[in-house]
Amino acid sequence: MFSEFFQFSFSGITLGAIYALVALGFTLIYNASHVINFAQGEFLMIGGMGTVVLMDAGAPIYLAIPGAIVMAGIAGVLLHKLAIAPAKNADVVTLIIITIGASIFLRGLAQIFWGKDYHALPAFSDTESLSVGGAVLLTQSLWILGIATLLVVALGLFFTRTALGKALLATSMNKDAASMVGIKTGAILTLAFGIAALLGAVAGVIVAPITFTAYDIGIMLGLKGFIAAAIGGLGSSTGAILGGLLLGLAEAYTAGYISSDYKDAVPFVLILVILFFLPNGLLGSRAVERV
Amino acid sequence: MATVKTHRKAPGLIALFVILAVAPLLAANAFHYDLMIKICLTAIVAVGLNLLVGYAGQVSLGHAAFYAGGAYASALLTQNYEFAPLPAMLTAAVAVGSLAWLVGRPILHLKGHYLSMATLGLGVIAAIVINNEDQITGGPDGLPVAPLSLFGHELSVFGSYEWFGMTITGTQLWYLLAAGALFLAVWLALNLIDSPLGRALRALHGSEIAAQVAGVDTAKYKLRVFVISAVYASVAGSLYAHYSGFITPDIASFGHSIELITIVVLGGMASTYGVILGAAILLLIPQFLTGFQELEMVLFGAILMAVMIFMPRGLVPTIARRFQKEAA
Amino acid sequence: MSALLSVKNLSKEFGGVHAVEDLSFEVEQGRIHSIIGPNGAGKTTLFNLITGLYQPSAGSVHLNGRSLAGHKPHELAPLGMCRTFQNLQICMNMSALENVMLGRHRHLGQGTLASLLKLPALRRGDHACRQQCADLMEFVGCGQYLNHHASAMPYGALKRLEIARALASEPDILLLDEPAAGLNRTETDALRDVIRKIADKGITVVLVEHDMKLVMSVSDQVLVLCYGRQLAEGTPDQIRANPDVIDAYLGSRKPEEEALA
Numbered sequence: 001m002f003s004e005f006f007q008f009s010f011s012g013i014t015l016g017a018i019y020a021l022v023a024l025g026f027t028l029i030y031n032a033s034h035v036i037n038f039a040q041g042e043f044l045m046i047g048g049m050g051t052v053v054l055m056d057a058g059a060p061i062y063l064a065i066p067g068a069i070v071m072a073g074i075a076g077v078l079l080h081k082l083a084i085a086p087a088k089n090a091d092v093v094t095l096i097i098i099t100i101g102a103s104i105f106l107r108g109l110a111q112i113f114w115g116k117d118y119h120a121l122p123a124f125s126d127t128e129s130l131s132v133g134g135a136v137l138l139t140q141s142l143w144i145l146g147i148a149t150l151l152v153v154a155l156g157l158f159f160t161r162t163a164l165g166k167a168l169l170a171t172s173m174n175k176d177a178a179s180m181v182g183i184k185t186g187a188i189l190t191l192a193f194g195i196a197a198l199l200g201a202v203a204g205v206i207v208a209p210i211t212f213t214a215y216d217i218g219i220m221l222g223l224k225g226f227i228a229a230a231i232g233g234l235g236s237s238t239g240a241i242l243g244g245l246l247l248g249l250a251e252a253y254t255a256g257y258i259s260s261d262y263k264d265a266v267p268f269v270l271i272l273v274i275l276f277f278l279p280n281g282l283l284g285s286r287a288v289e290r291v
Numbered sequence: 292m293a294t295v296k297t298h299r300k301a302p303g304l305i306a307l308f309v310i311l312a313v314a315p316l317l318a319a320n321a322f323h324y325d326l327m328i329k330i331c332l333t334a335i336v337a338v339g340l341n342l343l344v345g346y347a348g349q350v351s352l353g354h355a356a357f358y359a360g361g362a363y364a365s366a367l368l369t370q371n372y373e374f375a376p377l378p379a380m381l382t383a384a385v386a387v388g389s390l391a392w393l394v395g396r397p398i399l400h401l402k403g404h405y406l407s408m409a410t411l412g413l414g415v416i417a418a419i420v421i422n423n424e425d426q427i428t429g430g431p432d433g434l435p436v437a438p439l440s441l442f443g444h445e446l447s448v449f450g451s452y453e454w455f456g457m458t459i460t461g462t463q464l465w466y467l468l469a470a471g472a473l474f475l476a477v478w479l480a481l482n483l484i485d486s487p488l489g490r491a492l493r494a495l496h497g498s499e500i501a502a503q504v505a506g507v508d509t510a511k512y513k514l515r516v517f518v519i520s521a522v523y524a525s526v527a528g529s530l531y532a533h534y535s536g537f538i539t540p541d542i543a544s545f546g547h548s549i550e551l552i553t554i555v556v557l558g559g560m561a562s563t564y565g566v567i568l569g570a571a572i573l574l575l576i577p578q579f580l581t582g583f584q585e586l587e588m589v590l591f592g593a594i595l596m597a598v599m600i601f602m603p604r605g606l607v608p609t610i611a612r613r614f615q616k617e618a619a
Numbered sequence: 620m621s622a623l624l625s626v627k628n629l630s631k632e633f634g635g636v637h638a639v640e641d642l643s644f645e646v647e648q649g650r651i652h653s654i655i656g657p658n659g660a661g662k663t664t665l666f667n668l669i670t671g672l673y674q675p676s677a678g679s680v681h682l683n684g685r686s687l688a689g690h691k692p693h694e695l696a697p698l699g700m701c702r703t704f705q706n707l708q709i710c711m712n713m714s715a716l717e718n719v720m721l722g723r724h725r726h727l728g729q730g731t732l733a734s735l736l737k738l739p740a741l742r743r744g745d746h747a748c749r750q751q752c753a754d755l756m757e758f759v760g761c762g763q764y765l766n767h768h769a770s771a772m773p774y775g776a777l778k779r780l781e782i783a784r785a786l787a788s789e790p791d792i793l794l795l796d797e798p799a800a801g802l803n804r805t806e807t808d809a810l811r812d813v814i815r816k817i818a819d820k821g822i823t824v825v826l827v828e829h830d831m832k833l834v835m836s837v838s839d840q841v842l843v844l845c846y847g848r849q850l851a852e853g854t855p856d857q858i859r860a861n862p863d864v865i866d867a868y869l870g871s872r873k874p875e876e877e878a879l880a
């Protein structure tokens with residue numbers, strides 16, 4: 001009974017941590033540029049698949065992982081430089097279509113160069129699982145939670161302690177004011193895309209030993225990250241983390257206690273229910289219309 | 292006093308009629324007809340979706356659900372309840388319209404990205420339900436659909452018909468039907484856009500506050516255009532089901548919803564003729580790219596990005612603007 | 620004379636800040652009633668409260684003896700109230716004339732089927748509306764833009780277009796929020812004539828404006844706000860002579876002081 005509950009909670013929190021990282025990436029880009037980046041999931045794919053490919057090419061895992069993460073970072077920077085920045089005055093829907101185009105493009109590239117097969121990464125620890133309260137706890141879950149926490153703390157420090165992080169925050173809050181005090185907002189936006197890509201890639205790498213990775217995993221993971229961000233309230237980082245965890249747990253409990261057929265529907269039902277009662281998500285700010 | 296210029300619809304409609312009438316001359320085989328029929332049916336959805344997205348400014352990322360709703364309702368009503376196809380199509384449209392009304396009421400209060408999110412959610416839920424309820428929908432294996440019959444005459448793509456002494460294949464007849472339906476859909480949409488109701492809908496996009504002070508109940512009007520666009524999708528879905536004779540959950544997928552919204556944005560938001568071109572292009576691109584096989588996705592993604600970056604208003608409005616500038 | 624619009628003890632708080640505080644006044648039928656005050660005095664907030672865009676924290680607004688409490692913005696046009704905006708609210712996706720025609724929304728058929736099929740009755744009504752709205756554009760002085768797209772019009776003309784749209788709804792009372800902002804002297808003088816013509820038609824006008832010359836020359840009654848409270852009320856002559864008003868304006872060192880002196 002309890003062991004079952006523990007089991008579902010473990011997998012829920014693990015998944016939730018991944019969703020939270022994707023959602024954080026969404027939030028970062030959304031705050032900086034008001035773009036909903038439908039290509040966010042592809043960064044996870046690049047992280048996971050990139051690591052697999054580099055390892056196949058003979059690189060040891062401690063080089064393959066950073067290599068893949070750098071690849072994703074470059075993809076993020078290029079996405080902003082080549083696709084988003086040139087279309088800066090476009091309509092919101094147009095920007096959405098551009099990021100969808102980018103995600104199809106990246107997926108297509110992965111399919112050509114990396115193939116269509118599903119791959120698994122080896123778990124990071126030799127001991128694959130521990131027994132806690134009668135439930136199986138994958139050591140990889142601990143890695144995921146540890147790394148996700150580390151990233152969140154690092155991101156927090158980046159925003160509060162470094163000049164660059166503060167410049168990014170300032171740009172998010174008011175682009176014109178930021179550029180007036182001498183912040184190069186264009187470069188800062190590119191940086192936001194780069195960091196979001198890094199976050200996504202790390203999530204993609206650490207989850208790969210549990211869920212497999214392939215050229216097309218980005219669609220669903222990206223969508224769920226978007227939902228987690230919306231549950232929390234678009235633009236709120238704390239909300240993104242909360243939304244991610246909530247989503248992971250809801251999914252795990254549904255799969256465990258109700259029906260695994262409808263596991264994938266959980267996020268979408270959850271978001272509808274939450275938006276019904278809280279039209280700006282859990283922690284989203286209420287926009288006041290000025291007339 | 293200056294004279295008031297009124298907007299003339301006739302030239303555009305005549306041009307559309309001519310194009311639809313001439314298109315068969317380009318069709319060399321049944322495959323070409325098949326493509327043209329699919330373009331017409333998809334264009335019908337796009338024309339309806341454009342009323343919502345392009346004119347009223349409300350994003351839907353889940354419209355495939357309504358298309359699939361029409362298709363599955365038609366299939367099930369004709370198969371399990373012995374409805375004739377036409378009444379089934381109407382019943383499906385009413386049911387899908389009512390569903391849109393029910394789900395639209397809470398979600399259309401949402402703004403911007405939250406509305407996109409909610410419509411996306413509805414679409415994905417519909418796709419999952421269709422996939423999982425295999426007792427009813429056949430699940431991922433799909434569902435066979437009876438051929439269309441109009442007033443007792445069966446219209447099958449495999450048939451051959453005598454018409455004024457001419458032999459005409461079932462596919463050709465289907466093209467006439469699909470093209471006629473598209474023409475009707477365009478005529479209705481153009482009427483709507485130019486009516487007082489259409490102005491109120493466009494004002495939702497232009498300035499919701501202006502609409503409100505003019506007395507427009509914005510929530511109610513958003514719901515109306517949502518339902519109208521859902522009914523467009525439903526009817527096109529029903530026609531598609533009868534035409535193809537077999538439907539799968541793919542037509543309800545998130546990917547299909549994205550394809551539909553892409554057509555609208557690509558062809559040109561708030562341009563009825565633009566979205567027809569958008570539908571044609573989006574369905575034709577894969578045909579031209581089949582030679583590249585592996586590259587298909589990459590090229591498709593690149594084309595999509597390039598068009599949207601360089602023509603953010605979409606093809607037809609951008610081109611029209613360029614012509615106007617040259618003329619001026 | 621009876622009061623067409625009556626505001627009683629109206630207050631609005633934003634997070635502890637009183638934008639409007641315990642404000643009472645009445646606007647009589649057929650008058651031009653101006654509301655002035657330094658920036659941040661709560662003038663636009665007051666308009667937003669009257670037209671249902673904001674809900675008051677306390678107090679009431681009555682139009683023709685009917686309480687407006689709980690009315691949504693779109694319910695006010697049928698009650699005979701319409702307004703314009705300080706920052707333009709023009710539909711840039713429509714033609715100039717269509718923007719004005721939007722104002723006649725409540726007078727036109729809205730049936731879905733009739734609209735889709737363009738039934739004759741609907742078409743006739745729309746045709747008549749087109750002519751009426753063209754006349755209205757002429758009336759406010761932007762007739763030369765009759766066949767223009769709204770996005771192709773200059774700022775000054777858009778301000779008039781908004782007035783034409785408000786008039787199209789055939790209001791009993793029209794609220795104008797800084798109609799002269801951004802206009803030059805000639806345009807402002809023309810605007811004064813338009814406001815007079817509107818009042819001559821029997822439409823009550825409530826005017827929020829910074830341009831003292833315009834206010835003093837066109838108003839029957841002037842209400843002065845300061846920090847959300849009423850500072851003074853009276854005819855333009857009384858306001859000119861009121862020491863409190865002079866103090867408030869001199870104290871805040873606004874450019875309006877020159878116009879007042």
